[in-house]
Structure formats: C-alpha cells, structure tokens
Amino acid sequence: MINGVVGKSYGRNPEQSMALIRQDKLKIAKKIQKKLELQDHHVGLELGPGYGWMAKSFATNCQRLYAADISETFLKKTKMECCELDNISLHYLTEFNFDFLKEDLDFIYSYNVMIHMNAFEIHLMLELAQRHLRPGGRFWFDIC
DSSP, X not given: OHHHHHOOOOOSOGGGGHHHHHHHHHHHHHXXXXXXXXXXXXXXXXXXXXXXXXXXXXXXXXXXXXXXXXXXXXXXXXXXHTTTXXXXXXXXXXXXXXXXXXXXXXXXXXXXXXXXXXXXXXXXXXXXXHHHEEEEEEEEEOOO
C-alpha cells in the first residue's frame, strides 16, 4: 500500500538503480505527455526537473520547454542531461513567480514536487499556473 502512495521503492541504495529509475521516469513522462495531449508546437514548463530525464523527453516533443527549480544542484543535473537541446531553458526559482517566461504556456507539469510544499505554497503555484496558461492550457501535477 505504501508503494502506491509514495512511489516505487528502489531499495536502500537507489543510486545503484539509476538506469532503472531513468527508464521508469521516461515511462511516466510519456503517460503525462499523453494526458496533456502534447503537440510539437506546444510551449510548456516543468516545475522541479530533478535529473532532467522527463524534461529531455518533453523538450524533444514540444517547441519550447522552460524548466524551473529551487535547487541549483538539480538544475545543473538537468543542464547536463539536456545539453544537446536548444529548445529548453533552465531557471532558478528564488521566489514564487514565473517572471522568466516570455510567452503564455500550453502546458505545465510537475511530478513529485508538490509533496515538498505546504498548502499555502501549493495554492500560490496553482494561481501562477492559472495566470500563465493559455486558454485551454493544461496543468498536470501530483500531490503525493
């Protein structure tokens, strides 16, 4: 039951399962892309790209992807993962705003991020999403 709530277990040393974790993240990315009805002309935002595995999958299937995180360490990992792509831009978040956006968005997604936020922060994130999504745009996120 716990697995269903908090995700798949990769054992006591998940760093030894990075290839499997990458595979699983790519499968999840494809499912989210299907739910968002992602198209190659879409512009979107990932909140909390982590290692950049999902960001790379999204960026190869859309016109432009913004990726924003509060962790400079994870932004560096995303930069390494997506270094050959020229349609992704990385942004370090120091406060709740999306001032770096140059256009309205067709989609926003966030996976395993909001579990780290309190209710007030989630509310702010939902308001920001609403403000920056085009009419008909979609926001996909999970809570836990």
